[in-house]
Amino acid sequence: MINQAYLIESLAPLVFRSGKPFGSVASAQDATFPLPSATAGMIRAMQIEQHAGQYQDYQGRLNHEDYQKILSIQSQGPFLVRFNPDRLDDYTILVPKPANALYFESREDKKTHLVRLAPNAFDSERCGSDLPTGLLPVQMQKKLKGKPQSGVTYWTLEHFLAWQQGQEFSFESIEATGLKTLAIDIRTHVKIDSTSASSEDGKLFQTASLDLNHQLQGQRIAGKKWDDERYGFVVFTEQQLTQDLATLGGERRLSYFKPVKSTQYLKPSDDLLEKINQNKGFSLSLLTPAVFENGYLPAWLDHNTLCGKLPQSDVEVKLESVAIDRWLPVSGWDSIVWKPKATRKAVGAGAVYWFSLTTQMDEETLQQLWAKPISDHSQDRNDGFGVAIVSAWSK
Template sequence: MRNYWIDALSPLVFRSGKPFGAQSDTHDIAFPLPSAAAGLVRTCVMRQNGWHDLSNEQSAQLNRIAAHGLFLARQRADGETVLLLPKPADALYLRHPDTQETLLVRLSPRAADADCGSDLPAGLLPVRMSAEHEHLNGKPQSGAKYWCAEDFAKWQNGAALSFDTVKQNGANDLPTETRTHTAVDAQSGAAKDAQLFQTTAYDFSPAAKKRQEGGGWQPHRYGFVIRTEQDLAEGLVCFGGEGRLSRLHALAQDAGAAFAAPSDAAGVRLTLLTPAIFKNGWLPGWLDEKTLCGTFPHTDVRVKLRAAALERWQPVSGWDLHRHQPKAMRKAVPAGSVYWLECETGGAAALADAAGKALSDHPQDRLDGFGIAALAAWTPPQAA
């Protein structure tokens, strides 16, 4: 796949869908959906082909173009680009009651006591802390929302990481900018009295480098990476709302190292890197609702769901440029959610063809990049 870097020349507007108000904050901005990447790729192809008023055939041809992203990335002054992936839901930031140190605790499926009162579907295991950390009490702490690809890969392979390491190498609050706007009278072109509103946008522009705690400026800047088979022309593009300009660059390096095939094991841990859309809500449609068994997408391997750690559902909508109408709102499983699956035929290594591919139910959602997942080997617990 080809890799492209989106270099934002102006703050990027991605609305959360909340109505405009007089005041705006970081809750009014949403991380761009995979469909934004797919839309940008297809718009570039449309312009390269000289298409304007799309026919139904041209629209169908564009919809068949696959795009993977968007992935947050950080680019150093030397041009090296590092992917920043969403924090996996099986990682918990927890403060130690004695030392007050924030720990990075791994969650995993473990059988519960028979009288624990669990109402999980038959066959599903609860996701718990290890016995080593079960004595820790308190609420989860805030921390890095995005992990660098290297730390993410280590976590996938079972390595121990510290909270400080993940915080230093990752990212939490992305740079934003809030602008105040006024409504304009269409006839006079003058501002309307008492009709002010604000918008908040991601500010990844060259002037947005933050000052470091120790002095000086950070030696990197943020942007987005898109992966696609299409050969796109480099240059200026409109990305996000308000027609803000960005520059599209082809990356010489491959950003796909995070999607390496899993080693062999009796099970697999699936971590979503982009939101996924399933017809049964949190449960993939390729799994039977009663038995929790099914065939893993892009393979012929039979798997059984053993556990899941999910974040709160995410609304997905948008605007249909071809039909000139809003798209229906759907609920997506957010990026970072984790599914533990036991292989009933074959093993985790047999899922190599599915590594880095979209796993949503509908073919169009897969082409739009919903449900890109990282796969890691996992050993299911022995039955009691």
């Protein structure tokens, strides 16, 4: 049971590569949010270090019992958190903006509105799209004249859950509690000759990293003030681990690894099952990226009819619509076989899938879906790809 929470408090800006080829000059786009596999690997490394006597040397032996045991360790995260270093258990989880929310500036009042997107057929037969047969387009639920605007990239989990349950918020309330972007730290490095211990001429390169430290309030002027809170990551797992130092990301930069109180934020409401069956539909919203065999489409859905049975269940569903952003590259380094992992395409966090029910959903199926990874491959689920929450929806 995944009921242990650990806070990652960085001691230096953390490097997470975007998957693009290396260049001599770095940019803010080179620093990306860590994939679930990054913290899954960290949890497994911590388990080996803190319980070394339980494992033999399995380096290079993929079928070794201990290697498979390590790979079976499950984790969920990383989730971005805002916390006060003096009150670690009182942290706020931030998740990517849901794909069914749009920041839209109205031409009439010149204000930015938070607009809900939902499945809705075209009003006219003269309108069409190249969507797969039977898939409904996603449209604005408010008719406004204007254009989309930028806004916060990360919402508080509280706002995310409430939004998917149908509650409405103002753009200002989301701006006040969310986060537009993480600070990016760009550093210039030089290659050192191992023989002379001096720098080599022209051997310069840069790295871009996420700066999770205290942020500066306002402009960089006299009387500047730093926020009391800072940012970090929290990861959930079943492993019992102790406080330690850990490396997360590239260049082996250190972070504090601290056990914290596990929140009960991922708990469905008591009447959710009843609402789903009454509405004969539900939505799945991704909190972490998901990896499916057929691109955006889970393997348990038929490619032509978009129908299928939910994983480990007899509940029959039909996919009605999808709201997703551009695909996310997933790769990494395999330290066992010592070579890069093949690049795959993932559905980014924040994506929303809408389903109609052909048969009634039961409590066991709901529990299997709520806050559980829904990726197709078992190893991706162990790594935490595709953690989703469920909301009632009516077609």
